[in-house]
Amino acid sequence: MLTGTKKMFLASAVITAAIMPLGLMVQAAEQGQTITKNGTYATVQANAANFTGRAWVENLFRPHGTSKVYAASVSFEPGARTHWHSHATGQSLIVTAGYGYTQEWGKPVTVLQPGDVVWCPPGVKHWHGAGPDTSMTHIAVSEASSAGVTWMEAVDADQYPQ
Template identity: 50%
Template sequence: PASDAARARTVTATIGPVAPKLAALTNDVLFGDLWRRSDLAPRDRSLATIAALAANGDEAGLAFHIGLGLENGLTRAQVGEALTHLAFYAGWPKATAAVAVADKVFKGLDANAAAPAPEGLVIIPPGAQPVQGPAATFTGAVTVASPFKGGGQAGLGGATVTFQPGARSNWHSHPLGQLLVVTDGEGLVQAEGEPVRRIRPGDVVWTPPGVRHWHGATPASAMTHVAVAEALDGKSVTWLGPVTDAEYRAPAR
């Protein structure tokens, strides 16, 4: 998904030139091993992180994590309520400073949503801006490339995603549904409560809004698909826990 790819690119671009190993640890260990632990949902981890950064006065980190928290399912009202609650435990100055950071994040998102659409055609070449799929939301080797996003009021976005054999996404859902177009290889897809299904080049997969599902490669074959989804209130995906080996290796139709 485009949001995870953008986060990985941001980490690589800001940290990587000076400390490439720290950038790798941030993407693979912090956002990978820690953020993918199933004892807390990504939304709850975001809430805890926002509270900790606000209490410590870490405004730079707070801005990033407020944006991530919105992607992980927090609403703006919930962020505001968390900062209000924090005032009674960490003090008014830190809470009001955190509110100012949140206000800048919200206004930035609103400005991006209202930005005029680019004039004319936009052509994104294959394999553009490739990044590794974050371990927080994928199992195995995954590459996210050629990200795209509509301009102006358009909420459409997506990317080309390549899964190496055995790789798959976490369970997740989309508020307005998701369209997959398989372009290469052989893969698997499953909606919660339904059997695992095989998908091949030319297959078009539609997942309705709010349906929990996962998709990825087969154990023996890589798979590439173009993923397209619309955002609702700035959010296009809700990430859930990893797909277990037992779920992944269930008989497929």
């Protein structure tokens, strides 16, 4: 006798087999994992045209297969921050060290600390970076797109908390 869980699993397997040709199922199973070793990508200084102060970027991984997702670790020196910008597909930030800020256009500045996760929806104008006396590191996760990032003006002294 089939239980509810077994019936759902069996139905799912039948639907998957009907939709996905056998060749694709085998190909997906044979691809396996991709491991990117630490240090594979060089750490480079962030483009000074889009940042105030010094920040460092290390790509963590690039899109694989059909996935468009990529990630980078960004380390901001004290006082360093992005210019105002937006992302065509949105962006997630995972703060891993230090303290800093983020701000969405027209809204108050928010303090960030390790463990905080920020989701910035597509097309939302924002900035993020370290506090004036502390560094901050975050992992930025985005989808690659032809529209990418739209960079705008620098965050002026009146907008940046001192």
